[in-house]
Amino acid sequence: MASADVAVVGGGVIGCAAAWYLARAGLRVDLWDRGPLGGEATAASAGILAPLAESVTPGPFVDLALAGLRAFAEDIEAVKDDSGLDPEYRRCGVLRVAVDGAAAVALHEAAGWQANARLNLRWLEPRQVATLEPGLASCHGGLLSPAEGHVHPVRLSAALAAAAYHRGAALHPFAPAVEPWMEGGRLRGLFTGGERRGYDLVVLAAGAWSAGWAAALSLRIPVRPVKGQMLIARTVAPPVRHVVFAGHSYLVPRADGTTYIGATQEEAGWDTRVTAGGIAELTAGAIAAAPALRDAEIVSAGAGLRPASVDGLPVIGAIPGCDGLIVAAGHFRNGILMCLVTGRIIAALAGGNAAPLPLEPFSPGRFAVAW
Numbered sequence: 001m002a003s004a005d006v007a008v009v010g011g012g013v014i015g016c017a018a019a020w021y022l023a024r025a026g027l028r029v030d031l032w033d034r035g036p037l038g039g040e041a042t043a044a045s046a047g048i049l050a051p052l053a054e055s056v057t058p059g060p061f062v063d064l065a066l067a068g069l070r071a072f073a074e075d076i077e078a079v080k081d082d083s084g085l086d087p088e089y090r091r092c093g094v095l096r097v098a099v100d101g102a103a104a105v106a107l108h109e110a111a112g113w114q115a116n117a118r119l120n121l122r123w124l125e126p127r128q129v130a131t132l133e134p135g136l137a138s139c140h141g142g143l144l145s146p147a148e149g150h151v152h153p154v155r156l157s158a159a160l161a162a163a164a165y166h167r168g169a170a171l172h173p174f175a176p177a178v179e180p181w182m183e184g185g186r187l188r189g190l191f192t193g194g195e196r197r198g199y200d201l202v203v204l205a206a207g208a209w210s211a212g213w214a215a216a217l218s219l220r221i222p223v224r225p226v227k228g229q230m231l232i233a234r235t236v237a238p239p240v241r242h243v244v245f246a247g248h249s250y251l252v253p254r255a256d257g258t259t260y261i262g263a264t265q266e267e268a269g270w271d272t273r274v275t276a277g278g279i280a281e282l283t284a285g286a287i288a289a290a291p292a293l294r295d296a297e298i299v300s301a302g303a304g305l306r307p308a309s310v311d312g313l314p315v316i317g318a319i320p321g322c323d324g325l326i327v328a329a330g331h332f333r334n335g336i337l338m339c340l341v342t343g344r345i346i347a348a349l350a351g352g353n354a355a356p357l358p359l360e361p362f363s364p365g366r367f368a369v370a371w
C-alpha cells in the first residue's frame with residue numbers, strides 16, 4: 001500500500017525543491033534525509049546564480065542554467081509566500097573581471113556567443129570597473145551581467161522545505177538508513193527504520209550519494225563527490241557590491257554584510273576537512289582580487305561535496321527499465337541555480353506531463369544501465 005504518492009530521497013536543495021513542486025501539483029509527498037535538511041553540499045554553497053559565468057560553450061548546460069535563472073525570477077515570490085521565509089534572493093549583478101590580457105580575450109569571446117542569452121551583458125573598461133567596484137585590484141576590464149545574482153542557499157533550502165510542508169508534504173530529517181525496497185523485480189518504495197514504506201514513485205535526490213543508492217538497485221548513475229572549501233569573511237565595509245569572479249576566486253556580498261569567498265575544487269573522495277592548503281588558496285585568491293580582504297576577520301570555513309557526473313551535466317529523469325524511479329542528481333557547481341527548474345521538471349514528469357525543456361542530454365539513460 002502506498003503511504004504517500006511520492007518519496008523524495010535526499011533533503012538538499014534539489015530534494016526540497018522537488019518536494020515543493022510535487023506537493024504544489026497536488027501529490028502526497030514524503031521527503032526523507034538521513035541527516036538535517038540542507039546540511040551537505042547545499043550548506044557549503046555560495047548560492048551564486050550565474051548561468052553565463054558557469055558556461056564555456058552554447059548547448060544544453062547553458063539552456064538549463066538559463067531556465068534555472070528564469071525560474072528564480074518567476075517562482076521565488078511563491079516560495080516566500082508558501083514558507084513565510086526570505087531566502088535573500090538578490091539580482092545584484094555578476095562581474096567577471098579580467099585579471100590579465102588573456103582573460104580579457106576570453107571574456108570578449110564569451111560575450112560574443114553569450115549575447116544570445118539577452119541578459120544585457122556589458123563590457124567595462126578598467127576605469128569603469130574601478131568606478132563600479134572601487135575595492136577591486138586593478139584589472140584588464142570586466143564583463144557585467146546585471147540580471148544574475150545570488151541567493152542564500154541555507155535559507156533557500158529551509159524555505160523550500162517549509163513551503164513543501166505548507167503544501168502538505170511530510171518532512172523526515174534524521175531518518176535511519178533510507179534504502180530501496182525492491183520486490184518482484186520492481187521498486188516498491190523504501191526501507192527505513194526497519195519499516196517498509198510503499199510509494200508509486202521515488203525521486204532520488206541524494207546528491208553525491210546518489211550513485212551508491214542506485215547501485216543498491218544495480219543501476220549505474222556515475223556521480224562522484226568533488227570537494228569544495230569556502231570561507232566567510234567580515235570587513236568594516238563590504239569589499240564588493242556585485243558577485244565578482246576574478247581568476248580562480250569568487251566573492252559574494254551577503255545580505256548580512258559578510259563576504260563569501262570561494263571555492264576550491266578538489267578530487268578528494270569523501271573528505272570534507274577544511275585544510276590549511278585550502279584556506280591558503282582561498283585567502284590568496286581573495287586578497288589578490290580585493291586587497292582590503294587582507295584585514296578581514298574569518299568568521300567561518302566549511303567544505304562540501306558537489307555531486308558531479310562524468311560528463312558534467314546533471315542527471316535528471318526516469319531510468320529506462322526501472323519503473324517508479326526518477327533521478328535528480330549531478331548538479332555539480334550549479335545545484336542552487338538549477339534547483340527550481342529541476343523541481344519543475346520532476347513535477348512535470350511525475351504528473352505524466354512534458355518537461356519544460358528537452359531532457360535527452362540529461363537523461364540517466366545516457367549511461368550504461370545494468371540490472
Ligand SMILES: Cc1cc2nc3c(=O)[nH]c(=O)nc-3n(C[C@H](O)[C@H](O)[C@H](O)COP(=O)(O)OP(=O)(O)OC[C@H]3O[C@@H](n4cnc5c(N)ncnc54)[C@H](O)[C@@H]3O)c2cc1C
Nearest residue numbers: 010012014034040041042046047048207228334335336337
Ligand atoms: C563550496 C561549494 C560552493 C558552491 N557554490 C555554488 C553556487 O554558487 N551556486 C550553485 O548553484 N551551486 C553551488 N554549489 C553546488 C551546489 O551546492 C550543489 O550542486 C547542490 O547543493 C546539490 O544539491 P543536492 O540536493 O543534489 O545535494 P546535497 O545538498 O548534498 O544534498 C543531498 C542530501 O541527500 C542526503 N542523503 C544522502 N544519502 C542519503 C540516503 N541514503 N538517504 C537519505 N538521504 C540521503 C544527504 O544527507 C543530503 O542532505 C557549490 C557547492 C560547493 C561544495
